Amino acid sequence: MYTLIGPIDTRAFRVLWMLEELGLPYEHVKSKPRTAETLKHNPAGKVPVLLEGDVALTDSVAIMQYLADKHGAFTYPCGTIERARQDGFTQFVNDELDGTLWTAARHSFILPEDKRVPAVKDSLKWEFGRSVDELMRRMGNGPFLMGEKMTVPDILTAHCGSWAIAAKFPLENEAFNAYLKRMRGRPAFGRVRALG
Structure with a gap:
């Protein structure tokens, strides 16, 4: 299961949308930018942050493309x-x-x-x-x-x-x-x- 950090009035919305389109289970932590919870996972203090196990991924576009590639949906294969x-x-x-x-x-x-x-x-x-x-x-x-x-x-x-x-x-x-x-x-x- 993924954990997505960031309120929906930020770029976290687009990652949550991707998770919903993919039908994946996730936990949503509505921590705002530069809060202690966010800084714990992203020293820059920015959201969204996607947690997969002990790994924190940042940048909404990179996160969406990662999810699409990993789950084989909403994307075309690399190298095409x-x-x-x-x-x-x-x-x-x-x-x-x-x-x-x-x-x-x-x-x-x-x-x-x-x-x-x-x-x-x-x-x-x-x-x-x-x-x-x-x-x-x-x-x-x-x-x-x-x-x-x-x-x-x-x-x-x-x-x-x-x-x-x-x-x-x-x-x-x-x-x-x-x-x-x-x-x-x-x-x-x-x-x-x-x-x-």
């Missing part, structure tokens, strides 16, 4: 063209969507007030919209980023979309909005959301 395309989606979403949202959050409530530049958020919203348009262009016609098969970057993308909604980023791409509605309608998403 499909996996290279999947990894391309993962990197794009992590860089262009997650990175943009994280920068906006830092300038909203994370950085000390004297280090925040609130005006940067307008350009970040514009950048996010352009990235969403490009992502939808790359996606093609399937229900998921890789076509007919749901993979790790789908969970990452939908979680970023949920953050964008919460941050009141304008979501004007109708294909993206339909994609988000499908993803957020999944039973596993609902089960994690209910944990909050």
Whole structure:
């Protein structure tokens, strides 16, 4: 059984979603960043942390890909063209969507007030919209980023979309909005959301 450390209003949500999609048993410890419980397993104080026995794994994307690889679901095999395309989606979403949202959050409530530049958020919203348009262009016609098969970057993308909604980023791409509605309608998403 796995133990996942981190509250659902962090990137722990996406790992919990992966665990739910995989139907794996886990214990959820809602310890916040930089608390004693979190620091015990990750000296950087960041969440999520996945415990497997005595091993602590960090970084939500790495944890999701590890779980997918280990359990043979929501991923393509290493060394295949499909996996290279999947990894391309993962990197794009992590860089262009997650990175943009994280920068906006830092300038909203994370950085000390004297280090925040609130005006940067307008350009970040514009950048996010352009990235969403490009992502939808790359996606093609399937229900998921890789076509007919749901993979790790789908969970990452939908979680970023949920953050964008919460941050009141304008979501004007109708294909993206339909994609988000499908993803957020999944039973596993609902089960994690209910944990909050």
